[in-house]
Amino acid sequence: MPQIPSTPSSKPKAAASRIPFTPRRPASVLSDVSTPSLLSSNTKRYKAAISTESKPRTKQIAGLTIVPGSPTKNKKSDGSRPKTPTTPRRNGADDSLLSVNTSEMDVSRVDPEEALVDFETVEAGDMSADIDPSTLSDSAQDKVLVSVRVKPTSNHVAWDLPSSSSQTIKLNPQYAKSSSTAPPEFHFDELITGSENKAVYNKVARNHVISAMEGYNALVFAYGQTASGKTFTLTGDDDQPGIIPRAMKDVFAYIKHTTREYLLRCSYIEIYNETIVDLLAPPSSQPVQIQGSGSNVWLSPLREEVVTNFSSVKKVLERGDANRRTATTDWNERSSRSHSVFRVVIESRERGSGGSSRKDEESSTNGRMTPTGRMTPGLRPQTPGGTRLQTRDGRSVQTSTLSLIDLAGSEKATSDKERTREGKYINTSLLTLGSVISTLAENSAKGKSDHVPFRNSKLTRMLQPSLSGNARISVICTINPDVSATVESTSTLQFAQRIKKVQLNATKKEIVDTEALIERYRNEIEDLKRRLEDKEKDAPARSRRLSAREQLDESKAMKDLNSRIQQLTKLILTSQTVEDASRPGSPVKIDFDMSPYELQQELLSARREIESQAVQILSLENSLRDRPLLPPDAPEGEKDKLIMEQGKAIRELEIVVKGYEDNLGEPLRAVREDVENEWQVKLDEEIKKRQEKEAWADELVKQLEREKKMRLKLENERQALAAFVSKFDALGLGGLGLPPISVSSTTTTIPFNPPKPTPGGANAIFAERQKNRLLVGSLEPFKIAETNEPGPNSDLSVTESPLRPSTKAKMENQPSLLEEEWEGVSMQVEDFENEAMAMMNTAAQVKEKRNSFFKAFGAEVKDVFGMGKENVPAAAS
Numbered sequence: 030m031p032q033i034p035s036t037p038s039s040k041p042k043a044a045a046s047r048i049p050f051t052p053r054r055p056a057s058v059l060s061d062v063s064t065p066s067l068l069s070s071n072t073k074r075y076k077a078a079i080s081t082e083s084k085p086r087t088k089q090i091a092g093l094t095i096v097p098g099s100p101t102k103n104k105k106s107d108g109s110r111p112k113t114p115t116t117p118r119r120n121g122a123d124d125s126l127l128s129v130n131t132s133e134m135d136v137s138r139v140d141p142e143e144a145l146v147d148f149e150t151v152e153a154g155d156m157s158a159d160i161d162p163s164t165l166s167d168s169a170q171d172k173v174l175v176s177v178r179v180k181p182t183s184n185h186v187a188w189d190l191p192s193s194s195s196q197t198i199k200l201n202p203q204y205a206k207s208s209s210t211a212p213p214e215f216h217f218d219e220l221i222t223g224s225e226n227k228a229v230y231n232k233v234a235r236n237h238v239i240s241a242m243e244g245y246n247a248l249v250f251a252y253g254q255t256a257s258g259k260t261f262t263l264t265g266d267d268d269q270p271g272i273i274p275r276a277m278k279d280v281f282a283y284i285k286h287t288t289r290e291y292l293l294r295c296s297y298i299e300i301y302n303e304t305i306v307d308l309l310a311p312p313s314s315q316p317v318q319i320q321g322s323g324s325n326v327w328l329s330p331l332r333e334e335v336v337t338n339f340s341s342v343k344k345v346l347e348r349g350d351a352n353r354r355t356a357t358t359d360w361n362e363r364s365s366r367s368h369s370v371f372r373v374v375i376e377s378r379e380r381g382s383g384g385s386s387r388k389d390e391e392s393s394t395n396g397r398m399t400p401t402g403r404m405t406p407g408l409r410p411q412t413p414g415g416t417r418l419q420t421r422d423g424r425s426v427q428t429s430t431l432s433l434i435d436l437a438g439s440e441k442a443t444s445d446k447e448r449t450r451e452g453k454y455i456n457t458s459l460l461t462l463g464s465v466i467s468t469l470a471e472n473s474a475k476g477k478s479d480h481v482p483f484r485n486s487k488l489t490r491m492l493q494p495s496l497s498g499n500a501r502i503s504v505i506c507t508i509n510p511d512v513s514a515t516v517e518s519t520s521t522l523q524f525a526q527r528i529k530k531v532q533l534n535a536t537k538k539e540i541v542d543t544e545a546l547i548e549r550y551r552n553e554i555e556d557l558k559r560r561l562e563d564k565e566k567d568a569p570a571r572s573r574r575l576s577a578r579e580q581l582d583e584s585k586a587m588k589d590l591n592s593r594i595q596q597l598t599k600l601i602l603t604s605q606t607v608e609d610a611s612r613p614g615s616p617v618k619i620d621f622d623m624s625p626y627e628l629q630q631e632l633l634s635a636r637r638e639i640e641s642q643a644v645q646i647l648s649l650e651n652s653l654r655d656r657p658l659l660p661p662d663a664p665e666g667e668k669d670k671l672i673m674e675q676g677k678a679i680r681e682l683e684i685v686v687k688g689y690e691d692n693l694g695e696p697l698r699a700v701r702e703d704v705e706n707e708w709q710v711k712l713d714e715e716i717k718k719r720q721e722k723e724a725w726a727d728e729l730v731k732q733l734e735r736e737k738k739m740r741l742k743l744e745n746e747r748q749a750l751a752a753f754v755s756k757f758d759a760l761g762l763g764g765l766g767l768p769p770i771s772v773s774s775t776t777t778t779i780p781f782n783p784p785k786p787t788p789g790g791a792n793a794i795f796a797e798r799q800k801n802r803l804l805v806g807s808l809e810p811f812k813i814a815e816t817n818e819p820g821p822n823s824d825l826s827v828t829e830s831p832l833r834p835s836t837k838a839k840m841e842n843q844p845s846l847l848e849e850e851w852e853g854v855s856m857q858v859e860d861f862e863n864e865a866m867a868m869m870n871t872a873a874q875v876k877e878k879r880n881s882f883f884k885a886f887g888a889e890v891k892d893v894f895g896m897g898k899e900n901v902p903a904a905a906s
């Protein structure tokens with residue numbers, strides 16, 4: 030129930046001096062805006078052109094400005110009237126019309142602190158007749174309030190209309206589909222007839238408006254067949270203002286009776302052919318999108334206007350109504366072709382204790398006020414989602430919404446193509462609303478949780494949070510009782526019957542000013558700690574003075590202090606979690622309306638979130654492990670100092686890391702890339718070279734093998750030559766080794782034992798040696814190898830020897846294993862040749878000695894050495 034301020038007054042402005050900060054009629058801000066009268070003849074309109082017949086009926090009445098397009102009471106459509114050719118298109122509107130759509134009260138421009146409304150700012154004209162709080166019901170409303178309004182008619186009616194006290198409506202039996210079954214009968218919370226809009230408002234909407242002011246979300250909507258009176262009920266006309274203007278008057282009346290201060294923001298949209306249009310935004314604006322999912326949906330971009338009195342509300346309504354799509358149909362001269370939603374966001378907080386004026390409060394909040402009384406922008410903590418009323422000094426902010434919806438009416442196909450197309454969209458979305466309500470009702474009645482097709486239309490998707498239970502709902506079903514409309518009226522009543530079963534569980538939403546609470550707790554803790562310290566210091570001296578009983582009391586007092594400190598410390602933790610709890614929680618239920626792709630995306634992002642949290646936990650654990658050690662009982666000052674130092678170091682490191690990344694990160698990555706690109710080529714070349722060398726080395730090994738064999742062969746030949754020389758020596762002809770010649774008195778005897786000559790003789794052996802030497806020295810042994818023994822690498826073994834010019838050129842500056850080895854072999858060959866030469870010399874000496882011997886001893890031994898013959902001496906044969 031609203032709280033009555035301590036100084037209520039029917040004329041508060043006169044009684045109480047105005048607080049300087051309190052905006053003096055903030056409406057003046059709006060009234061400064063040159064909003065052209067929408068009814069003046071030279072003002073262009075966005076709305077549908079009114080048919081020639083209806084134009085003269087729109088007149089300006091003193092007091093309430095006519096909301097353009099308000100239907101004229103009891104005007105019947107004759108069907109012969111010229112129809113509105115097309116639904117208006119706003120995009121082609123000229124610039125002059127933009128002024129109609131701009132307002133300085135746009136919430137993004139207004140400082141909420143300056144647009145607050147409270148009992149001091151509300152004036153008599155803003156309010157309905159004063160609300161008597163005691164007459165308002167605040168009982169828990171867990172069911173939808175369903176009322177039926179029957180449009181007055183002079184035609185023959187199909188329904189048995191009830192007496193004033195009854196809430197039952199029954200179809201007259203003669204109009205029932207079947208005579209065998211009882212005619213349908215419906216019971217509702219309210220059944221209203223007549224044209225009195227005040228009674229309707231009081232019965233169906235007033236409690237919901239009050240609920241919204243108390244912090245509950247509230248939704249009032251009108252449902253019914255076209256031309257049954259929905260717009261008449263919601264908007265009304267000058268004689269009979271409807272629910273919207275009356276509700277807004279009650280909003281101000283309520284504020285008048287409370288000690289709270291309010292920030293009121295209005296938005297006005299329509300859903301036309303499944304497109305959401307912001308009726309307060311300029312014509313060229315983007316269509317509004319529904320954001321979020323499940324119970325947490327919002328509209329964006331959405332223009333919200335701050336309203337501070339009834340006159341500013343009226344202007345907002347006029348602007349919105351001027352932009353609504355209406356057209357003449359077969360049934361309604363001015364039929365709404367769209368669903369419209371007028372919504373007020375109500376934020377409130379306590380005005381502060383001690384009856385201090387707002388000015389005093391602002392001055393006390395850390396001197397944040399400018400000399401002009403304005404809050405310095407930017408000093409106020411920012412709220413996500415834009416300018417909002419802020420919690421302050423422990424005062425929580427309560428937020429709720431009041432949504433007043435005029436649905437387009439269900440209708441049959443018409444002769445007009447455009448109207449028929451619109452009608453299809455209207456019927457489809459109403460059908461969806463019907464099936465959503467049916468499922469919700471079923472679920473509530475049977476405790477089921479069947480899939481609710483909220484996503485099948487923009488309307489139901491937008492209403493999902495409210496229809497899911499978090500709003501107090503009132504539905505007015507309007508029917509035309511004419512016999513010709515029996516089917517439509519029955520269908521409307523059936524819808525009304527179903528929605529009655531939907532279960533609601535609206536809760537208040539409160540944002541707690543945790544900072545202020547925490548600050549208060551902290552101060553108290555500090556104070557208690559100081560007192561405890563003082564007591565502990567004096568304890569030894571005092572205990573000597575105190576009696577046993579007093580000592581006991583003293584220790585109990587200290588214990589109490591201690592436990593209070595502990596309790597407050599716990600409270601700090603609790604209050605820090607309050608804010609989180611007030612935010613919309615993560616969805617615990619699966620939203621079956623989401624597509625598999627959306628679900629996958631959600632799953633993916635949830636996994637990513639978990640991963641990042643795991644990383645965060647790890648890093649926190651690490652920092653916990655690495656934290657500098659301080660004894661738990663270290664003085665608080667020391668701990669604070671350490672924390673400060675750590676914080677400073679962290680900040681410095683962050684700056685360094687950021688600077689590093691900003692200045693060096695990218696260039697270093699580029700350098701690394703360049704180096705990799707450049708050196709990769711070289712590395713590849715080196716690998717190729719190495720492979721070539723390995724192949725060459727393999728070939729070399731094979732070649733050495735061949736040379737080894739050749740050396741063996743040479744060795745054999747050398748041994749053969751040596752054998753020859755030995756034989757030669759054995760003849761006793763070698764140098765000093767010649768056998769001694771014995772001379773007697775008669776004869777001289779030479780010991781004669783000549784060796785058997787080697788085949789071919791010494792010369793042949795020598796010639797062969799020479800040949801071999803040339804062969805070895807020619808450095809072309811590989812030709813032999815190439816032809817005789819092809820290696821595993823046929824390219825190399827056949828077409829290129831390791832010593833071929835190309836390879837040799839490559840290896841020019843490198844020591845050749847083959848050459849080294851060849852060197853050794855050559856030396857051996859040379860030794861062998863030297864040896865052979867020495868033998869040849871010896872042989873020459875022997876020859877010489879032989880000649881001299883022949884000369885001395887005759888011809889007996891003349892041919893021993895075969896000087897004229899090459900082969901075996903005669904003696905030997």
Ligand SMILES: Nc1ncnc2c1ncn2[C@@H]1O[C@H](COP(=O)(O)OP(=O)(O)OP(=O)(O)O)[C@@H](O)[C@H]1O
Binds near residue numbers: 225255260361366437
């Ligand atoms: N209870 C009523 N008393 C007097 N006149 C009424 C009442 N209900 C409706 N009318 C009149 O009937 C006509 C059609 O009403 P209204 O435009 O409100 O219907 P609607 O349901 O909003 O139609 P639509 O869905 O086509 O927009 C209007 O001229 C209106 O003044």
